[in-house]
Amino acid sequence: MPNSHRLKPISECTCKVTKGDIELEKVTPPTGANMVKTIWIGDVQSGKYDDQEVELKGWVKRARGNNNIRFVVLRDSTGTIQCVVKKDTIGEELFAEVKNVLIETSVIIHGKVNADERADGGHELVASSFEIIGAVNPEKPFPITESAMAAADGGETEFLLDNRHLYLRTSRMTTMLQIRSSVFGAIHSYFRDLDFVEYQAPNFVAGAVEGGSTLFEVPYFGRTAYLTQSWQLYAEAAMPALERLYTIAPSFRAEKSRTRRHLTEFWHAEMEVAWASNQEIMTHGEGVVRRVASTLLDERSSELEGLGRDLDLVARYADNPYPRMRYDEAVETLQAMNVDIEWGQDLDYSKEKILTQDFDVPHFLTHYPKIAKPFYHRVDPDDDNYVLCHDLLAPEGYGEIIGGGERTWSEEEILARLKEEGTPTEAYQFYIDTRSYGGVPHGGFGLGVDRVCAWLTGADHIREVIPFPRDSRRVTP
């Protein structure tokens, strides 16, 4: 599969170091080691080097052939190409080496680029030299075989999870990581385009954002600290300084959930805005998700197609507005469908799933009952049974991808809400204190980046979109 991205040659990446008008130093590519790579397989497959002599550096993906001609499929980060090695051209000694080359051997191959329909991708390299750089231990050949991949059928087996460090090299995982990078980039550019400031919160914290049972305890010089579940409380402290802020950072939750939607360490894109209403926050949520979808169409359409993803679906998510529905309407809808639910219950995954069946784009659920949500959600001034919050539910059964809303911002209200819940206030003292000095209405949301990746790629499991997934039973490799 050709890659829609090319790597720039290093000469285009270097920058000039200047002081005033005087150019102090021109950074040049390192030379001498003969390890500078200037030509990428993706470019060769695009026809840029037809009939030219080139040097390709990469890894052997597969090899086949006979005693006189070998076909070595070479892989790099931009694609694959067939290299034709003939005994006549290259000599018996080298040919014997090529014949014995094992999968994932790293090599440098010189040769002439030949446009040939017999080769996958339309181009091949007719080799004039073949140099092994890093050999593969024949006692321990590359363990990921075709049968392992076929068995995984695009997903994962325990074996592939155990060999994740090697599985990353396969075309499917490479594609996932490239798409993931574009998702992160799209989120950054959405917020930066709107003058949000990227802001970092600590990962060691003293208190919980959600319920206390989902915290990871960490020994901390004789005390107990916790890994953060969310950037939010620390973002709210900086809200009066920055007014619009965001982050993409890991969050940690010690949930024993074993589902296709959960990780114990996940990447959390969070934002906080001063002077903002629930409606405005939702507009940003919709905006960032649609930006991610449109960026993937721009940057990664061939990769998505390579994964078998229907681009029309992704385009639908990029181009259409996301409907908003109150919790009460959702409950009524479910009750009309004879689903067993009572007012005041949080909507669990099975109920979300039933709701999302009726939508072909993501949709928001707003105004949950106060009793279903924690203290930091702002009570609706129009009806104190509800809070001004929202969840964004992805279609196709992928579930919640955003949770957010307005925050309880007056000191009086937040103390009342904490008392009502019976939540101890010690760990939140700094948070409460911020309310004593010019509190303003504000809000924000958290977006599960991995969940968005899983949904937009159509992955069967959230593990497929993160390089080294962490769940309740796996911290290795």
Added chain:
RNA sequence: GCCGAUUUAGCUUAGCUGGUGGAGCGUGGGACUGUUAAUCCCAAGGUCGAGGGUUCGAACCCCUCAAUCGGCGCCA
């Protein structure tokens, strides 16, 4: 925490009502002048997750344990 499953070669698996564990991939050797997950021939590789029990006999039946997978609750 709860419910349901799985565990046979490096990997993926077949193995019927209990009667000497087969194959594909990978690896090693051989054949083949253009292959497309190349093909063909040969070979090595297994205390059937661990322990105990029933039985003349256990991969298969029973018990205990372990590891793993899927789902629920909760969440992103």
